[in-house]
Amino acid sequence: MTEKIDDQELQTSNTPGYNPGEKKSVDEYAKLDANDESLNKWKASLGIGAGAASGDGPKVEFYSLSLESASRSEPIVFNFADLQGKKADLKKNPVIIKEGTEYNVKLDFKVNHDVISGLKYVQVVKKAGLTVDKLEEMVGSYGPSATPYEKRFPTEESPSGMLARTTYAVRSRIVDDDGNIYIDFDWSFKIAKEW
Template sequence: MSAHPDEDEFAPTTTPGYKIGAAKSVEEYANLDAEDESLARWKASLGILPGAAAAPASGPQVTVISLELASDTLPGGKTLMMNVQDPAAIAALKKNPFTIKEGVEYNVRVTFKVNHGICSGVRYMQVVKRSGIKVDKMEQMLGSYGVHPKGEAYVKNFEPEESPSGMLARSGTYNVRSRVLDDDGHVYADWEWSFKLAKEWE
């Protein structure tokens, strides 16, 4: 990915006075407050079980698999999906933008996999520009995760939104930079794509 001078646009929202705790290993989390039943249930939901050995750490901690746009108005119940793991497909989307129907409700979903350890405060961010001017910024918290107990990917659905409408909205192409990162500032994915608005889906 190319370097960008506008890194400040991706500064995550922070709560004044909140300090991120020191990172802990899976074993440390497993033994932390072992007598607390509600905490034990939360840890189990992250795949942290007492006495469980951590999988050897190799490769990226989090792999972002895909970003999808879903809408009941899309023909045939399809979704618009980008494979984040395919650089050629992402490059093609920047040159040949998605077409999104104006004035419809849609929601975004991210599919990702935790490969090892515990990641806290994972979030999705995107900055949308048209003609080089920022027109929108989205920040969605995905949450904290450990390796899925069944080794599967996680799917996070965002709250529904409505696409802009009107002649002004339909003029030009919107350029998007997307990023998935965590509370510690680790960036797991960073990619660019484009979309345009039209009267109908294409």
């Protein structure tokens, strides 16, 4: 499978009127407008001021991306710690997905010592060189936490029928409001009659 999905296709859309604002550290956010009740609630929702921030490691650690379905006993899991050595295998050995099945995608990650704003998951799917689907899912904004976060995306249904039963090329990316790319990998899946 030699289909190439270029960076241009993975560009995220902008929300009209939304301005991410100036980047601030966790300490700057904690001190910002300390008497503003609404702002304090927002800061608390991000874990700012809770003392859970770790000064070690990367800003964000992404653990896994999983595909879960009630019709399958175990999820299909992309473990990001193992991703580097398996990138070529992910493209050559497609993941099998049962046709007409409902599934959810789940992202597991941890924010260590900074506020991450506007995380997005973007995925482009190609079949026979043509883009057949683009998914752009807002993951959200998160503050540092000792406990990992889990984000589940809305339920989707895999295509079905004889024409759908083929192999698809996929490129997935996780990016934030500042344009930082955290995860970027190519993989493939095949729609089949059974898992």
